[in-house]
Amino acid sequence: MTCRRGALIVLEGVDKAGKTTQCKKLVQALQESGRPAEMMRFPDRTTKIGHLISSYLERKSNLEDHTVHLLFSANRWELVPEMKEKLEQGISLVVDRYAFSGVAFTSAKPGFSLDWCKGPDVGLPKPDLVMFLKLNPAEAEGRGEFGTERYETTVFQRTVQSRFEQLMKDPSVNWQVIDAARCIDDVHTDIKEHTVNAINKVEEQPLGDLWK
Numbered sequence: 001m002t003c004r005r006g007a008l009i010v011l012e013g014v015d016k017a018g019k020t021t022q023c024k025k026l027v028q029a030l031q032e033s034g035r036p037a038e039m040m041r042f043p044d045r046t047t048k049i050g051h052l053i054s055s056y057l058e059r060k061s062n063l064e065d066h067t068v069h070l071l072f073s074a075n076r077w078e079l080v081p082e083m084k085e086k087l088e089q090g091i092s093l094v095v096d097r098y099a100f101s102g103v104a105f106t107s108a109k110p111g112f113s114l115d116w117c118k119g120p121d122v123g124l125p126k127p128d129l130v131m132f133l134k135l136n137p138a139e140a141e142g143r144g145e146f147g148t149e150r151y152e153t154t155v156f157q158r159t160v161q162s163r164f165e166q167l168m169k170d171p172s173v174n175w176q177v178i179d180a181a182r183c184i185d186d187v188h189t190d191i192k193e194h195t196v197n198a199i200n201k202v203e204e205q206p207l208g209d210l211w212k
């Protein structure tokens with residue numbers, strides 16, 4: 001009997017949509033229901049590349065825009081062996097941001113096309129499900145002040161939102177739009193249902209290659 005693989009589940013969305021809160025609740029709920037699951041997040045600030053990214057986001061250093069885009073992508077690639085190993089062991093991964101944030105944030109800068117931005121992430125493990133936590137900019141602003149990191153401004157986040165909307169038109173990715181304006185528990189119930197369905201389905205499907 002072959003062991004069934006875990007599912008690769010990604011949560012995306014603009015700042016303040018509740019991604020981190022929902023990832024944590026989801027992992028806990030999966031574990032409590034006897035489904036092995038772990039959380040990951042990108043950027044993963046704990047690696048050497050992650051330190052460079054973190055320092056850039058905290059405005060402690062400057063990096064050229066193409067360069068930082070490639071570092072965000074490299075930060076995903078460096079974790080691919082570990083991700084594949086866990087998925088093969090039957091552990092589902094719940095990931096807070098992935099290549100979609102990579103493309104949405106860089107392509108919100110002047111002079112960056114969606115296609116150029118996707119390039120370095122082509123061939124990454126393809127998520128079995130990407131849930132987009134949708135919150136309109138006015139609602140996001142109503143959740144309080146943005147932080148002080150780079151990109152945490154209303155104008156930039158609005159552009160990011162429109163880039164995500166372009167990415168969601170791609171039918172090769174299993175997108176689910178989640179209304180994130182509801183209370184935490186209602187959003188969680190919705191997310192858990194989509195996730196359990198995906199976990200049950202992946203048995204028949206090999207892990208895919210993103211944007212290939």
Ligand code: ATM
Pocket residue numbers: 015042043057072073097098099101102103105106150151152
């Ligand atoms: P977190 O707040 O999730 O740690 O992400 C830090 C920032 O990195 C976030 N900015 N805001 N708001 C999104 C941005 N980001 C990229 O620019 N490229 C990427 O590839 C990823 C994963 C995140």
Ligand code: MG
Pocket residue numbers: 015147149
């Ligand atoms: Mg943030």
